Amino acid sequence: MPDTNATRLANLWDDARAAAMSEPERLVYRSNILGSDKRVTNYGGGNTSSKIMQKDPLTGTEVEVLWVKGSGGDSASIKLDGFATLYMDKLRALKGLYRGLAYEDEMVGYLPHCTFNLNPRAASIDTPLHAYVPRAYVDHMHPDAIIAIAAAKDSQALTSRIFGDEIGWLPWKRPGFELGLWLEKFCLENPSAKGVVLESHGLFTWGDTPKACYSTTIDTINKAIGWFESEARGKSAFGGAVATSLPADDRRAIAAQLMPRIRGMISQQGVRKLGHFDDSDAVLEFVNSRHLRDLAALGTSCPDHFLRTKIRPLVIDFDPAKADVDTVIAALPKALDDYRAGYQAYYDRCKHADSPAVRDPNAVVYLMPGVGMFTFAADKATARISGEFYVNAINVMRGASSVSTYVGLPEQEAFDIEYWLLEEAKLQRMPKPKSLAGQIAFVTGGAGGIGKATAVRLLREGACVVIADIDEAALATAHDELGKAFGKDFVRPVRLDVTDETGVASAYADSAVEFGGTDILVSNAGISSSAPIEDTELAMWNRNMDILAKGYFLVSREAFRLFKQQQIGGNIVFIASKNGLAASPNAAAYCTAKAAEIHLARCLALEGAEHQIRVNTVNPDAVLRGSKIWTGEWREQRAAAYSMQPDDLEEHYRKRSMLKRSVFPEDIAEAVYFLASDMSAKSTGNIINVDAGNAQSFTR
Template sequence: MKTYKHVNYLWNDEQAKSLEGDEVALLLYRSNLLGSDLRITNYGGGNTSCKVMDKDPLTGEEVEVMWIKGSGGDIGTLKKSGLAALYVDRLRNLENVYRGIEHEDEMVELFNHCIFDLNSKAPSIDTPLHGFLPFKHIDHLHPDAAIAIAAAKDGKQITKDLFNGTIGWVDWQKPGFDLGLQLRACLEENPGIRGIMLGSHGLFTWGDTAYESYVNSLDVIEVCATYLEENFGKSRPVFGGQKVESLSETDRQAQAAKLAPILRGFCSSERHMIGHFTDDSRVLEYINSNDLEKLAPLGTSCPDHFLRTKIQPLILNLDKNEDLSDLEAIREKITPLFEEYRAMYTEYYETCKHPNSPAIRDRNPVIIIYPGVGMFAFAKDKQTARVAAEFYTNAINVMKGSEAVSQYTSLPRQEAFNIEYWLLEEAKLQRMPKPKALSGKIALVTGSAGGIGKAIAKKFANEGAVVVLNDMNAERLAGAEEEFVGLFGRDNVVSVSLDVTNEEQIQKAFEKASLAFGGIDIVVNNAGLSISKSIEDHSQKDLDLLYNVLVKGQFFVTQGAVKIMKAQSVGGDILNIVSKNALVSGPNNAGYGSAKAAQLHLSRLNAAELGAAKIRVNVVNPDAVISDSNIWAGGWAEGRAKAYGVTVEELPAYYAKRTLLNEIILPEDIANACFAFVGGLLNKSTGNVLNVDGGVAMSFVR
């Protein structure tokens, strides 16, 4: 077993031996190992391949087939379904019809004529880069250490000296058919080399077996990383030394939580964005440095980096201790920064565009840097925002390495534009699924670990929202989080303990939403309890509990939500789960019914007050939702059964029978009603009440 300092050696001989004889399985094994280390390549970055002999299904003859990561895949999670399989001879014969670099894009369609396995993934633009090299196993990776050398002003000479000529060099060029021909030419001019460095781009390495390719890749990256480490701070302090001292971790998190909704509002001027915040030590070293103002405008070098991070970040020239409580004052300071960024991006587009370029995209920044505090990323969903932050962190590592051994150079803006607005990239974007109704939205549903709350949160997540799960019951909350992560992925859910009678916990819940996702768009006041007693039997404790949870809880959760929604300045939705009992009088229900009536009228009052801020407040009135609901605990079911003269077991049928539709109401029915309000079709509706009770005539609002 080999040992490395700067990369992880993960090869397991026993596991690999079980795959012997299946080169494609070994390709997947190797790919997953390489993709698990972000120092080697980031999510979606890089490409791996292998060439095998297989029987042509049409002729029965043995032919060479190349299996390669297909378009849009990720080597860290790659499966066979994500591979493209092509006839090697057909791919290479495309050289006979290649019309030159001006006609690069037309070659991609011709890759389809080379497909061997008709069930395989569409081939990526990197396909010829692997196809014109003769090696059985090839890795094309984006290691920070290698790109740091590839992006250095003297990168070609450094590569030659560092590897004694055993690593070739190909100057920057947009990936495509011609670059594949250049890799082949580099190999022909330098027989016996073990890899090729692509200027400003990445690294190609190879081997006769999956293991040889894997170890060769790690060896080359280790040499690059060791060389950089030996030079950090040697000629000058890293990034020119520290200019700003970071706040403490607690203060960084607090400041970021306050600022995130404001930034999210600016970044959501064209569509709702989800945020990600990081105060990673590598990020802080860079954003607090003297060289930040010099390096940040240069942008990134590797295409995979700036495709996700945009041409350059926005730097907030705010004091790290800036008072963020005065919303208008902060907006006055931040507005010019965004206007300047949007103007810069527009000029970049107008200067570099071609006659057939796609229309300009969102002018807002993806990466926002706040010296002394941390880095924000905003994108269409949480995963994209997180990955953008990871890619910019990779770019920071690259800049740090390049500056340590030479001088960092980014791609010329025209080259960057040609990648960002590449027609093939645009076609890929156009093929992406249409966003779901709640994509880009952040939802917090109180009491969302079970019953109605969980059903609502699940419905919202299914429709594209990210959700903040919460509950008083830690065990239920943990179970709900595990379930949601399994269903929707770790990026789309966070959890926090929340007692709606505790203002401190309410504040922490919204801070969690802001740090995790950038703010809040939808709040559902669902947490509740019920007490069914006669007026003589009600105690002051009973009445206080009902009003504290139902009325004050709704009031203070709404108050916390409104503060963030106003900071974002993009509107929002408050949904209050009330009850038929807010409108209908019944026995043994004075405390619960009057609290529900207060909730209903409080909703009307909030709707009237918050309309000017485009914050909609609406009510869903359930009735008799028994399934998985806490409301039936604590004697409520027994109390209602006694009031109606039936047994507890007879309650569901009793409730259904008294409705006009003769239906039992389920948590999913309430969730669907909530979605009706927030799904986009009722954006001009506020102050309304939607009964979901199977039809109870006495609860008709009008």
């Protein structure tokens, strides 16, 4: 048995902090500390409210205002502007307009008319649930321990057994106006109750002060956790294990093999999915269990879980004792086709005359015995969050099945939520995806000037980026900088020596496990050297050839292998050099290696075309600022070659150019973005010179 103290939620309320806050600030504080623990509610789930007396900006009189978490907010990170504010008198007046359950959805259209102080934050569908509870402070959370009760076959009896009269119970009802009226009726008929369990949904609690409301929420969840611990003592979860987890490295290796293939099969041209891998203890316990398939087929119970994870997961047929991954790969196309057919049948069975058209029929969650869980979505954050939601669902199934029989959301109810016209309207309001959304870029030399500028440019367009570099200190700095600017979900670092064949394969495997694959390779890692031919040592020659020729070969070869596994095309951009086309004095090793890069790109363009793999080259020249190759001997060597001081080089190169302009890392990054995007979708085997004009490097 786990340490009971360790499994309980901590009461995080700080009287001193709360005392210094305004009422709206205390609502934010309460929400943040509730959302800080995923055992209380998952990302974006649940909502909180406070009924606050405020001065009406029109009349100057004190009016009662409902502050309630707005649509789309997350409790853990919500700020004041995440709350909708509505006049309570107008919300109460809506009862006179309500025409019954058949007209429920029309009530959402009235909520904007109740807005207080021109607040632009849209009110959520749960607003009536908070408005009509006759208490000043209300929490609505989705705790695993409570949903385990709510999703049990005898949830009403369990609620009474655990909580007595302190916490009531209401049968399943889709969130909306009617459920708000049910909650009001329950409160009026049970004035001493502190909350209510909603069947297949979650928990409502309330109080007369913010602290009392928060404490009731925490105490209620802890009481459920303690009860489940005592009831589950000595019992095997999910019927016990029938499979054994593979070692962690083997699990990750299998994920690296399967995720790009799944991703390719569920992605479409222009709409690619991103993946997330989870082999946590909770996931492994479930995927290895006797009741895996039976429970997975029931789907999730809580609407928040369901909307993130779809009607049910896809269970991959795999025996970890045999570990025959090739057979799994061969069976994937049929498994995915069968899932899509099943989803279409579900849609056809449940659709209404006015239902939106069928959406993406692919699974979101993929469960594999001995290995773990893969989740795929339109962006990395959603893929990760979908996995977190399914872990919540696993916890719910563990609890419910240990004391009763787990019951999933009825199929028609699930459909009516998934294809709810209000949900469809929300989807239609979402902003258009950025041009590289859903794509994964692998940038070598990613911590340097051109590499980091390229990563920034691709991240700005919605790509996820793996920055690969041999300089660990610079890599850590770049990862921190890019993660803060664009979000940690979008960036992954990998230490890489591009001349190490095994290391290159391992780096792409990391990309596959972290994001699901790779779509764009920007081969940029480089060095520079300068010496007269008679002073060029073999070690210098070999080092140029190793990094600039062999390194480009290894990373592009591995990219080709991955692109062909995914079968959705691919894109390679080489960062070569003007010196690959125009000879320079005292740089034979460097110029020759750069020429090799350019010709390698041409060869790869020929091989890749039939697989929709495009290969193009950017030739920079004299990119001094931010470029790591100019921080060492190369700067002094090139200055010596032109008989000038190092500080005069940038001006020399500017004047030498036809356009008389300096070239910066961001200029190279812009060319890379053009070649990596659909703006150049019909271009391969091409070279773009970004050198401010140099007649010697004109392509002929």
